[in-house]
Amino acid sequence: MLLIGPPGSGKGTQASRLKQWLGIPAVSTGEMFRLEIEKKTELGLEAEKVISQGRLVDDLLVQKMLETRLSDPDCRRGFLLDGYPRTVAQAVFLSQFLAKTGRPEPLVLHIDVPADLLIQRMSARRSCPLCGRIYNLLNSAPSKADLCDDDGSMLLHREDDRGEVIRERLEAYETWTRPVVEHYAGGSYYKINGNRAPAEVFASIVESVNIHRVQLQTK
Ligand SMILES: [Zn+2]
Known part of the structure; x- marks a missing residue:
């Protein structure tokens, strides 16, 4: 199973939910x-x-x-790949490896979020330099402006959460993702609308996985 999604799409959260639900390792x-x-x-x-x-x-x-x-033995029942393949050449290698080890082609889950929304979301991120807690001014703001709820430290707006850097990261992502997504488009590929609450996104993922399972069984 492959999980593809831009930075800030909540891919990490979904990966850990999937890992828990299916009992398979998430390999990044x-x-x-x-x-x-x-x-x-x-x-x-x-x-x-x-x-x-x-x-x-x-x-x-x-x-x-x-x-x-x-x-490794823990991958025998399946695995979730996070952040790989990044190029078509890597996708081809992965297919060869899967075939060689008697596994089917991967289920591809693509969490899609429009770029302008991602920039909004990520620009609103603040982090505590002391405890590492992450806040988001849009939906999880601290109770006192700019101060950590847990320890009162002044919150930081990290360099890589600023508009220009985010745009660059998104462009890099677009450049590598588009050909990889096109490569998988004919197979078990599901585009998930990532512009929703994490629980709703996960519900769509579960639905796609279940459809894929039925397809595998009837093959
Ligand atoms: Zn803190």
């Missing part, structure tokens, strides 16, 4: 990297070297890590 490339580096595996050391030199980890290394991770 970031987490995969951290684990391999922590465990000081051969792949981890290689990645660490590349990252410390300020270079991007290449596709081949990511593929090797992914193959290792997805071969």
Whole structure:
């Protein structure tokens, strides 16, 4: 199962709900990297070297890590991939890996939110530098303006929650997502309207997963 969604779409929340509901691991490339580096595996050391030199980890290394991770016993019943594939080449690799390990093509869930709305949402985000709590002036504002409810610290408007940076991130996302989405459009692809309360978004996801299950059974 793949979960695709722009930054600020609430993808993280939906991933953790899905993980809980289905009892499958949510695998993100970031987490995969951290684990391999922590465990000081051969792949981890290689990645660490590349990252410390300020270079991007290449596709081949990511593929090797992914193959290792997805071969773990907890992925046997299925898994949720978060933030991968980012390119059509990666999608092709994933299909080959799935076929090789006797698995079906992925169910693709695409959480869609219009860009202007995302910019609004993310610009309204404030975070506490002390406890890390996140506020949103639109729907979860602190009771005293600019102060954390828990510890009274002055809230911060993070650099990457500012308009210009958000626009850049969204553009980068659009650039990589569009071809990947087009690649999957003919398969089990579901576009979910992400411009709703998290519970409603999750209800649509559950519905799509159930439709997909029936389709798999009747194949
Ligand atoms: Zn705080």
